Amino acid sequence: MNTKKTTFVDSVWDFFCSLKLTILILLLLSVTSIIGTVIQQGGSAEEYIREYGQSNYELFTKLQFTDMYHSWWFVGLLGLFSVNLICCSIKNFPRAWKFVVSPQLIASDATFKNSANKGEFSTKESIASLLPRLNATIKSHFAKPVETKADGAVHLFAQGGIYSRFGAYMTHLSILVIMVGAMVGTVWGYKAYVNIVEGTSISQVWPRGGETPIELGFSVRCDDFDVVYYAGTQRPKTYSSELVVLDGGKEVLKKKIEVNHPLSYKGITFYQSSYGPAGTGTFELEVTDNQTGEKVQVTTAQGKKNQLARGFSFSVDDFTPNYDRFGPAARLHVDAPDGTHRTPFVIMQNFPQFDARRGGDFSFALKGYNQPQYTGLQVAKDPGVWVVWTGCFMMVFGSMGAFFFSHRRLWVRLREEKGKTLVQVAANAHRNQAAFAMRFEDLIKQIETTIENKA
Amino acid sequence: MDSNLFFNVTTFAYFTAMVIYIAFVVTRSSAVAVLAKLVAVGGFLANTLALGLRWYESYQLLGGDGRAPLTNLYESVVFFAWSILLIYLLVDWKYKQPAMGAFVIPFAFFGMIWAQFGLSASIDPLVPALQSNWLTYHVITCFLGYAAFAVACGVSIMYLIKVGKEEKAENSPIGGILGVFPSARVLDDINYRAIMIGFPLLTLGIITGAAWANYAWGTYWSWDPKETWSLIVWFIYAAFLHARFTRGWVGRRAAWLSIIGFAATIFCYLGVNLVLSGLHSYGGS
Numbered sequence: 001m002n003t004k005k006t007t008f009v010d011s012v013w014d015f016f017c018s019l020k021l022t023i024l025i026l027l028l029l030s031v032t033s034i035i036g037t038v039i040q041q042g043g044s045a046e047e048y049i050r051e052y053g054q055s056n057y058e059l060f061t062k063l064q065f066t067d068m069y070h071s072w073w074f075v076g077l078l079g080l081f082s083v084n085l086i087c088c089s090i091k092n093f094p095r096a097w098k099f100v101v102s103p104q105l106i107a108s109d110a111t112f113k114n115s116a117n118k119g120e121f122s123t124k125e126s127i128a129s130l131l132p133r134l135n136a137t138i139k140s141h142f143a144k145p146v147e148t149k150a151d152g153a154v155h156l157f158a159q160g161g162i163y164s165r166f167g168a169y170m171t172h173l174s175i176l177v178i179m180v181g182a183m184v185g186t187v188w189g190y191k192a193y194v195n196i197v198e199g200t201s202i203s204q205v206w207p208r209g210g211e212t213p214i215e216l217g218f219s220v221r222c223d224d225f226d227v228v229y230y231a232g233t234q235r236p237k238t239y240s241s242e243l244v245v246l247d248g249g250k251e252v253l254k255k256k257i258e259v260n261h262p263l264s265y266k267g268i269t270f271y272q273s274s275y276g277p278a279g280t281g282t283f284e285l286e287v288t289d290n291q292t293g294e295k296v297q298v299t300t301a302q303g304k305k306n307q308l309a310r311g312f313s314f315s316v317d318d319f320t321p322n323y324d325r326f327g328p329a330a331r332l333h334v335d336a337p338d339g340t341h342r343t344p345f346v347i348m349q350n351f352p353q354f355d356a357r358r359g360g361d362f363s364f365a366l367k368g369y370n371q372p373q374y375t376g377l378q379v380a381k382d383p384g385v386w387v388v389w390t391g392c393f394m395m396v397f398g399s400m401g402a403f404f405f406s407h408r409r410l411w412v413r414l415r416e417e418k419g420k421t422l423v424q425v426a427a428n429a430h431r432n433q434a435a436f437a438m439r440f441e442d443l444i445k446q447i448e449t450t451i452e453n454k455a
Numbered sequence: 456m457d458s459n460l461f462f463n464v465t466t467f468a469y470f471t472a473m474v475i476y477i478a479f480v481v482t483r484s485s486a487v488a489v490l491a492k493l494v495a496v497g498g499f500l501a502n503t504l505a506l507g508l509r510w511y512e513s514y515q516l517l518g519g520d521g522r523a524p525l526t527n528l529y530e531s532v533v534f535f536a537w538s539i540l541l542i543y544l545l546v547d548w549k550y551k552q553p554a555m556g557a558f559v560i561p562f563a564f565f566g567m568i569w570a571q572f573g574l575s576a577s578i579d580p581l582v583p584a585l586q587s588n589w590l591t592y593h594v595i596t597c598f599l600g601y602a603a604f605a606v607a608c609g610v611s612i613m614y615l616i617k618v619g620k621e622e623k624a625e626n627s628p629i630g631g632i633l634g635v636f637p638s639a640r641v642l643d644d645i646n647y648r649a650i651m652i653g654f655p656l657l658t659l660g661i662i663t664g665a666a667w668a669n670y671a672w673g674t675y676w677s678w679d680p681k682e683t684w685s686l687i688v689w690f691i692y693a694a695f696l697h698a699r700f701t702r703g704w705v706g707r708r709a710a711w712l713s714i715i716g717f718a719a720t721i722f723c724y725l726g727v728n729l730v731l732s733g734l735h736s737y738g739g740s
């Protein structure tokens with residue numbers, strides 16, 4: 001009864017520890033991940049029905065294909081992945097740790113006989129006289145040796161790169177750290193957006209896909225939004241917003257943000273993301289009365305009626321920032337004193353004299369157009385992001401340690417036999433054996449030259 | 456002297472090197488192998504010079520807005536070709552197996568010919584989203600990783616060709632064209648080594664990409680198709696390496712996994728933009 005239970009637990013444990021499971025999960029993750037790159041994620045029901053039909057859509061929702069990276073089965077797979085990783089580490093870590101706490105100071109006869117990297121010398125010199133020089137050679141060409149006396153022999157043991165035994169564990173731990181960081185971000189952070197009209201401030205942002213706004217606890221004002229174009233082109237070079245953070249009524253931070261240059265305050269970061277026109281713009285016009293030559297400056301908005309001399313009036317009907325490559329232009333019309341609507345005409349900012357040639361009662365010049373903008377900001381709070389970066393560092397260093405370094409060990413045994421001293425050398429590396437073999441050749445030459453008076 | 460001239464020289468050199476390497480496989484003459492190597496190195500130098508010149512030209516053309524030539528499809532393809540040669544020459548220096556050239560240089564050549572004839576080489580100023588040093592780190596690490604996978608794939612193809620013959624021949628040495636191939640065991644080892652170089656580079660590539668995304672818009676991971684495919688590639692090679700640790704998956708299966716991994720790499724690089732984005736009427740990214 002008891003034994004049966006243990007074997008069941010054991011086999012479950014072995015299942016979760018097994019590298020076969022790891023490979024299976026890795027391949028399953030790669031195959032299933034494809035689904036979400038082929039089917040648009042987070043679309044609306046109508047879009048899916050239009051694209052795939054009603055019955056497929058129902059299947060998709062059942063299998064959560066429309067948000068698959070957060071589906072129960074994908075998250076479950078990631079969970080299984082973590083359990084596998086944890087179990088495997090628990091099982092194997094003690095073995096690696098043993099190399100640290102109880103290094104094998106003495107090698108067996110078999111090691112000296114069978115090791116791929118070995119050497120043997122015989123000398124008339126005594127152990128006592130050879131030992132200091134041998135120690136020094138090994139220390140300067142490999143690592144500082146530890147001396148043990150046992151079985152009538154002197155044993156030296158030296159090792160390097162023991163950390164590389166832990167590279168895999170560090171890498172595996174890093175994956176868990178990254179997952180924890182991602183969870184911290186999901187639970188205690190948010191992604192939101194906000195539009196700020198130039199000259200105004202906000203103290204709330206709108207979570208993506210949510211309805212209730214989030215209070216920032218401070219406010220952010222946008223003093224100016226600006227688009228700069230590359231000279232002579234319509235290609236945007238920078239989008240920038242002059243932001244001011246106001247906390248407790250005081251200006252605490254001022255920064256011009258751009259794409260790739262966000263602003264952070266109290267763990268909340270504001271990213272330049274979009275922009276657009278806010279409300280109606282104002283026109284600056286100069287009107288010349290062609291009878292008197294008198295000029296007046298008018299500031300007006302589109303559609304607004306403006307009185308002129310002698311009962312005339314005009315309004316701006318339309319505006320375009322680029323009229324047939326001639327630059328900003330406005331369409332106007334003049335109303336006569338009797339109320340008749342005269343033919344509309346176009347004036348261009350870059351050609352202020354142009355309208356005089358039309359020969360009406362008044363001529364107009366467009367001096368400027370002021371369109372207030374809003375700046376669209378992404379807002380993110382992610383207290384887990386540092387955990388994620390820590391995990392990434394661990395992963396990079398861990399995998400370098402695991403792949404490019406190895407735990408290298410060297411054993412030397414000195415034994416006096418019939419008035420001679422027998423020196424036996426063996427060494428191994430747990431990875432990258434070929435590279436270590438070359439290194440060992442050098443080392444054994446050094447050891448050979450250290451040993452004098454060979455027999 | 457402009458960069459285009461040197462890119463043409465590069466393309467021509469890679470073509471010539473490819474042909475001479477194939478000639479080496481047929482003739483088995485070591486003089487031919489030396490010539491092939493010389494041409495390949497010459498092409499690599501021309502490629503390096505062309506990239507440097509293009510960098511310089513971007514400052515001439517755009518003034519202070521010049522940048523490293525790693526910002527659009529054309530530039531990434533020619534940099535990919537450069538990376539393949541870099542990794543190839545490193546592996547060749549270590550293993551001295553000229554037959555590999557016949558299976559690796561074609562990747563660089565096809566890249567160059569596509570870039571030269573199919574892609575726009577104009578140097579345009581960067582949109583705001585691409586103005587970041589992270590872009591440079593991201594592209595360099597990703598493409599060096601991809602290049603290592605290209606070498607691994609070429610070697611795996613050789614492995615699959617060779618291993619069947621080796622098994623049939625049992626212990627007698629293999630003559631003919633396959634005689635100049637490294638032994639299946641060496642090919643298997645090179646495959647593994649190349650992936651061991653590529654994997655940490657890909658890891659760095661994904662991390663720098665995530666860091667950039669976080670810096671540009673506050674999300675280090677959003678499961679968009681490009682990110683997801685890079686993760687798919689990462690999973691495949693992680694599976695390859697772990698399968699290797701058990702010693703079970705050497706040989707044929709490892710070679711196939713390496714080829715599948717490289718196919719996924721190319722899909723991540725090109726397929727996501729060229730295939731997936733056209734898939735949706737409502738436009739993916």
Ligand code: HEM
Nearest residue numbers: 018019022081084085088092168171172175399402693700
């Ligand atoms: C950058 C990624 C990774 C690297 C560099 C890496 C490295 C390694 C190494 C070197 C070993 C062999 C350990 C040894 O023999 O001492 C190993 C084993 C293992 N790895 Fe990973 N690993 C990585 C990712 C993963 C992932 C994502 C998983 C997913 C679950 C995983 C699961 C395992 C398992 C289960 C073993 C089994 C070890 C055993 O049976 O002794 N690894 N890994």
